[in-house]
Amino acid sequence: MPRWKINLIVLFCGNFLVMAGMTMIIPFLSLYLKQDLGLTDEHEIGIWAGLIFAANFVTSFLFQPLWGKLSDRYGRKMMLLRSGFGMSVVMILMGFATNAWHLLLLRMLNGVISGFVPAAVSLVSATTPKKRMGFVMGTLQSGGTAGAILGPFIGGLLADSFGFRPIFYITGALLFLASVISWWLVQENFDREAASHQVQESVIHGFRELMKIPQLPVLLTITFFIQFAMLGPMPLIPLYVEKLHGTTANLAFFAGFVGSVTGMSNMISSPLLGKLSDRIGATPILLVSLLGASLTLLPQAFVSSVGQLLVWRFLLGCFMGGLLPTVNSLIRRHTPDGKESRAFSFNSSALSLGNMAGPVMGGALSTFFGIEGLFVISAVMLFLTCIWASQALHSRIGKTAEK
Structure with a gap:
């Protein structure tokens, strides 16, 4: 193997x-x-x-x-x-x-x-x-x-x-x-001797150098927006389930099921969409997934039962499977050899920032718009991200078409 x-x-x-x-x-x-x-x-x-x-x-x-x-x-x-x-x-x-x-x-x-x-x-x-x-x-x-x-x-x-x-x-x-x-089992071909002779850059200088690669600032921003939009409504979903369910009977079960069904479809779709991206390119899969996630978030603001919410959360997970994996694939594609770890670490920081800001801002905005409004805001954010990413990535790719 x-x-x-x-x-x-x-x-x-x-x-x-x-x-x-x-x-x-x-x-x-x-x-x-x-x-x-x-x-x-x-x-x-x-x-x-x-x-x-x-x-x-x-x-x-x-x-x-x-x-x-x-x-x-x-x-x-x-x-x-x-x-x-x-x-x-x-x-x-x-x-x-x-x-x-x-x-x-x-x-x-x-x-x-x-x-x-x-x-x-x-x-x-x-x-x-x-x-x-x-x-x-x-x-x-x-x-x-x-x-x-x-x-x-x-x-x-x-x-x-x-x-x-x-x-x-x-x-x-x-x-x-x-x-x-x-x-015991993982191996990598890493030449520590060669790496020790490379010029050691500070974190800030390394960030500046990577940001000169046109696609990377776009991809890091997309990661932040994805996490921000997805996690914004998350803390309030159990309360939304309670509102839709209308009773305390089996409430914990339904709240947990709504929380996990997205992950289930995400787990199934990630390898499939990843394999498809190898055939047609990661950028089209990313853009379609952003659009699909937006279109499946929006109806969640207007459901009238837990069953309807489950359907839309499952469909959302199907498109989520094509978001972060394709971003990671594009980061690797556009990052010079030897700097992959640094590029992925900056993307991890962008992800952590979205994980922090999403729930905090979601909680604050829910005071004015309610949980239903958060679904609408997240859907609009992902839709705008899709439009911006389409223009930004293609304008930076220029003549280097994706294979």
Whole structure:
């Protein structure tokens, strides 16, 4: 089996374990604060939960470019293992937290050392033939998506059976397992001697140099807009489900199902759209996916039942499968060899920024427009992004037509 296929299979499993482990804590974070860390006031719990959730993205946004620089200097596998083993230790320490401050600081530290998924994307992209890049990026995305879908479900079941603290130990063990598997089986052709003789650029200088490549600023901006639009309505979807359902019976089940159905279709469509992008080009798939996501978000503001919402959320996931994988494929295509890690790290920062800004702005805008208005705003944002991306990417491609 070619080396790139072995790396893909191993890191597909690694992404699944990492994302499953990282999302296991989502269903019970506020309950952990209340029952194990001693917080009693609901308003205080809400504030702490928001801060703790966002802390990981804040520090990740700041430190990802540094890890990208070091990855191009010392190798992508080293950064993969640094992140995986480091996060496993931090996650276990979260199980020993005795107050909210401990959890906040550990989440910030987790963001500082995070980066397993971006490092996996960078490593696989550097070892994969460019003509298979779309399929590989889609497959890698589906592994992380599958973990993100099953993580909350598994975490909820384990929390009911064993309590909250053991989940952190189990999560740490999953991260450790993913790192060990990657250590044993993943290989990359990285010439550290040659890399050591290259001129070492600062993070800021490296960013400026990469931004001179016409397509990269466009792609990083698209990543931000995608995450901003997708995550804007997310925190309020359970309340929307409650409004549509009209009763508390099986409310948690339906809220969880609505949250996971998008990931299910995303997981299925990512490899298929990635394979199609290898045939017809990544840019057309990206533009069609942006348009499709916009057109499936809009009706969600006007549904009258949970069943209708489920249908549109499933269709949304089908188009989401062609968004971030094609962006990653295009970034690899337009980035010079030897700078892939740095380019993907800046894209990871753009993604983290969207993860932060989307829910915050969504919560603020919902005061004026309601959850229905957020779906409309997100749909319009993706539609405008599609139009702008079509013009911006093609104007920068110029005479270098995509094969």
